[in-house]
Amino acid sequence: MPDSGYPWPIETTRLDNGLRVVVSEDRTAPAVAVNLWYDVGSRHEPAGQTGFAHLFEHLMFEGSANVAKTEHMKLVQGAGGSLNATTNPDRTNYFETVPAEHLELALWLEADRMGGLVPALTQETLDNQRDVVKNERRQRYDNVPYGDAWLRLLPLLYPPGHPYHHATIGSMADLNAADLDTFQAFHRTYYAPNNAVLTVVGDASAAEVFALADKYFGAIPPRAEIPPAPDGRSVPATGRPAVETVTADVPAPRVYVAHRTHPFGSPGYDVVTVLATVLGSGRGSRLYQRLADGERIAQPDLVGAYGVDLAHAPAPLIATATARPGVSAERLAAGLAEVVDELVTVPVTATELDRAKSLLSTSWWRQMSTVDGRADTLGRYATQFGDPAKAAERLPAWLAVTAEQIAEAAAEVLAAADRVTLTYLPEEKP
Secondary structure (H helix, E strand, C coil): CCCCCCCCCCEEECCCCEEEEEEECCEEECEEEEEEECCHHHCCEEECCCCCCHHHHCCCCCEEECCCCHHHHHHHHHCCCEEEEEEEEEEEEEEEEEECCCCCCHHHHHHHHHHHHHCCHHHHHHHHHHHHHHHHHHHHHHHCCCCHHHHHHHHHHHHCCCCCCCCCCHHHHHHHHHHHHHHHHHHHHHHCHHHEEEEEEEEECCCHHHHHHHHHHHCCCCCCCCCCCCCEEEEEECCCCCCEEEEHHHHHHCEEEEECCCCCCCCHHHHHHHHHHHHCCEEEEEHHHHHHHHHHCEEEEEEEECCCCCCCCCCCEEEEEEECCCCCCCHHHHHHHHHHHHHHHHCHHHHHCCCHHHHHHHHHHHHHCCCCHHHHHHHHHHHHCCCCCHHHHHHHHHHHHHHHHHHHHHHHHCCHCCCEEEEECCCCEE
């Protein structure tokens, strides 16, 4: 494969109702990936409706006008395909990968739940999926050691009223308080063709996909006015660090250090992506070399750093470490902060930079190696940046980052005065 760029064709169209359709033909194997991005995530949720976008990720599998409850999954899997959906602060996406001869089935299913969910949505289904989400919260966040870290970090990073202040799981109180009419109105508002991007990658021509998209989606009416998401691009600086300490049923002290940086897709965030890889990706990273292998204060498999790819706000860079037995949280926090601070004063070496770029190249081409990975990437760039072809810019941008840019970025965004520190302490056992 080439070192950079996007070596597959990309063709696009827009239906009369506003649905954007992206096709990338690849005849390598007789399979197609269908990916539908809706421009609605937790950042779009009005006050009192947190968790709605995520709940609809569940509801969209519970039947629509012409598809019975659970039939969507049965039809796709019965055709030899796989499917799933995810929600994050920026979007909700639904996706299937099927044998190429079942492309029409996948498109019909997606169109039916875009245009026909509301008539099929019942109080019983709503109540059932509310309970499913509550159970998911217990399993993923409340009853897992350190599981609520993301729920705690977001309010520390983004103030009340900011669109990223709350997590996608939302408030159980909000989900319980809303009635069926409120949920139906949410779907009518955001699950519209002019608020979505349909991407198909694989063994199908653009002409075939465009015709099928028009056949199944073309009659769905657009939404006249879709409320814009609140502007989250600016976060007022407080000039003081945010600190929270939690005593919980955890096996060892753990520390998270987080900073607001730049939005995903911006030149600044490209630099931060390489910086994060130098700082905390794998055994060659600075955090591992210093805290796990050198000072031996952090558990080797529980130390690292990563950026969270949020596109419409200063995205967070998070570094974390979990203490070895006998190491205090204070010592661990001091060591973690010291390594982060040294990104400003200790230049990144050519070896570190080459290693980081190699890791990022491998990650990029792993994503590009499957039709479903490419479909999701093209859907993302069409939704968030208006042009799927902009995906070709990402890897070259990472490969162009210099050590000097990393030092400048570290000085700009990693200041201790604007740092978030979240510490977990184990409960004392009787």
